[in-house]
Amino acid sequence: MIFKQLLEADSSTYTYLIGCEDTRQAILIDPVLDTVERDLQVLKDLGLTLMATLETHVHADHLTSAKRLKGRTGCKTAYPKMLGLPCQDIGVQEGEPFAVGSVSLHPLFTPGHTDHHHAYLIDTPIQKFVFTGDALLIEACGRTDFQSGSAGDLYNSIHNKLFSLPDETLVYPGHDYEHRFVSSIAQEKARNPRLGGGRTKEDFVALMDGLDLPYPRKIDFAVPGNEACGECPANIPEQFRGPCAASDQG
């Protein structure tokens, strides 16, 4: 298995490159439009063929590069099957492993941040990796106040699907805003101030409902754009239009 953790700094998003050493196939989990050239260069440097992009959910904080990468490389776009997006080539769902050469990703249905969110588990003989998207973050979690979010569902997803994984399982989140890169299930159980240390579901729901977070700066164009696999929508404000400029080259 080949593994790279790549950061898009404007939205503090982690894109994960997962490749197979034997077949030289690779996927990108949650790739970002702003860093598409960087990601293509990393694939080239590693001698990998991009097989697919794979999303944990329809993002509200950045545009995916799924469509752009499909145009540039001929890869497929993969999304949670339940979304039924017209642009998606592959639908993934819990119980159906997604293969990248000899590497298997196991989708885990983890609603709460959105109603269709999936995490992805890779269970190797050496180590377990879970890509938690915007469900479980390091010492935090995704917000639950838009896109059919539900604090109760997120509590259940994290406790039943993620905290039930072995303690040593490595946690690779969809974002980190403080330069943390990796945690483990044991660490989040012990230290996560929202979800660890025996906090009850009622506590968690009250906490999340009381956060009073600012309106997401990109949501109005990011959600419709991402529902079209990262097409740049017409309503994108000028200051966010930069990464869209090259979209017709795709």
Added chain:
Amino acid sequence: MIFKQLLEADSSTYTYLIGCEDTRQAILIDPVLDTVERDLQVLKDLGLTLMATLETHVHADHLTSAKRLKGRTGCKTAYPKMLGLPCQDIGVQEGEPFAVGSVSLHPLFTPGHTDHHHAYLIDTPIQKFVFTGDALLIEACGRTDFQSGSAGDLYNSIHNKLFSLPDETLVYPGHDYEHRFVSSIAQEKARNPRLGGGRTKEDFVALMDGLDLPYPRKIDFAVPGNEACGECPANIPEQFRGPCAASDQG
């Protein structure tokens, strides 16, 4: 590879179990006398034969269970070769991989916390793991004010031997006092307040020299005890004698 991270709570020490899936051989890195029964049970539960104990250095904050485990299982005791301890069965040094079945540990000479400290790197096709002992800790480092410690040497060890590893390399420290379990080289480069973010050697040496830390509570018996592979010395105070009580059963 089989991997377990085990905590000894009194000294906040991590013991690492590394095993080979094929041969069912295992080692314990930095095992602690207080948790010898727990560690033997974990080995039994996993169906593993303890081949050796392996120390990163002669500890000042706990007694190793090396001698006890040798008595109970017939395993070997492994230490940095340069120590030349009469009780050590195996000497390890940089440049000579230490094999546990099909798993190879690469000793990295990393003086500074002590003058003989070694970290151990496991480089698998899936992920790199570095067991950093008391050289690099998560957002911290080992102290340098006793046992021939040297802040300048520690700075060089961390920058030249550890920060030169690939960013994704997982950092598993010898201790954590705040329930953190794992970090990565990228994370420590970005966040370690003593060593990351471009701090100079002069800054680091001044910081370490000014820490004014309390005298280690176990050092007077732990160092001579550990130089005898964990034999309980006569000068051990009553309140720390508990784990020694069964030593004649070994």
